Amino acid sequence: MPETPLILQTVDLTKLFGMVMAANAINVEIRAGELVGIVGANGSGKTTFLNLITGYLTPDRGRILLLEKDRTGLPPREVTRLGIARSFQIPQLYTNLSVLDSLLLSLAARADKGTGFWRPLYQQPWVDEGLETLKRFGLEAYAHRLASDLPEGGRKLLDIALSLALRPKLLLMDEPTSGVSIKDKFQVMDTLIKVVEETRLTTVFVEHDMEVVQRYGRRVLAFDNGRVIADGTPNAVLADPEVRKAVLGRV
Structure with missing residues (x-):
């Protein structure tokens, strides 16, 4: 059975801010129809990753392939025209x-x-x-x-x-429950995920709330110091000792 099409692929994606490695040779593949959560502590590189994909930052090294074509360095407007949509922490x-x-x-x-x-x-x-x-x-x-x-x-x-x-062909959401009350966050996510699944829209969301990630992610990437340190099911990733130490501060 053939694999579903690649919507996003990054190859050794790297970004430096002075001496800080905000993205450290990130290699990620996202296929059509996937629903992927990204977790990580503050400063781990999650938002930098989204900014690189959407053209708000230019990588120092590496490549970004959108719909299997090299789109490295495109400005945000051109990325949007290709079918990549993004929501921000602040609407x-x-x-x-x-x-x-x-x-x-x-x-x-x-x-x-x-x-x-x-x-x-x-x-x-x-x-x-x-x-x-x-x-x-x-x-x-x-x-x-x-x-x-x-x-x-x-x-x-x-x-x-x-x-x-x-x-869009790919939706990127940066902390969709940020600023939403505890009593409303699951209702918001229920609505979002229902729409995403009905439309079969490939979606990546960054989220600091582990309960939200575990409940709604189908696949999870964990970031630390600009690297992807784990990639798998929510239960497997959130149980990983390295992830627990980096993201939760405990093993």
């Missing part, structure tokens, strides 16, 4: 726009068309798709309210909905 929202209008802008961007007098934002197919997307994320009640009115969990969901509106 990047149009807080002065309604929730629906925010989503319509993403749909217009996907169509690679601007808006204006001759191409209004409110085109019925976009509105229909926007409302359906909000329903999928449980945000339909906020459609005509400002994005700034959303609770923190809702902001996280909208941020990721904006990314999914682009119909």
Whole structure:
């Protein structure tokens, strides 16, 4: 049986900040349909890894292959055009726009068309798709309210909905439960993972909450000092003595 296509591959990916090795010869393969969690202590290289993939940082050495083609050094805009979407720890929202209008802008961007007098934002197919997307994320009640009115969990969901509106081939999420209350974090993740699995979207998420990683990751990478020190199932990785020492501070 043939292997599923490679969506992302890094080859000896390396990044230095002065004397600090933020990415140390990272070799990772992510295949279509995978749901991968990344864990590591602060400063272990998790966010640097995402920044390298998405073009916010340029590697000092190594290569980044997206959809099996070398895309090393591409700027963020070009990476996005290739179908790589990213959400951040702090949601990047149009807080002065309604929730629906925010989503319509993403749909217009996907169509690679601007808006204006001759191409209004409110085109019925976009509105229909926007409302359906909000329903999928449980945000339909906020459609005509400002994005700034959303609770923190809702902001996280909208941020990721904006990314999914682009119909990406790979979604990268940086700490999707960061800033979300303890009582809401699992509801947020349940919604996200349901959408990801329904759309069969290849997804990588960085997360500091080990309970979230163990519950939702299908595969886990553990980072320490810019290296991948473990790669496997959540139970196997989180039980690894080296991971427990590096990430949890105990064996």
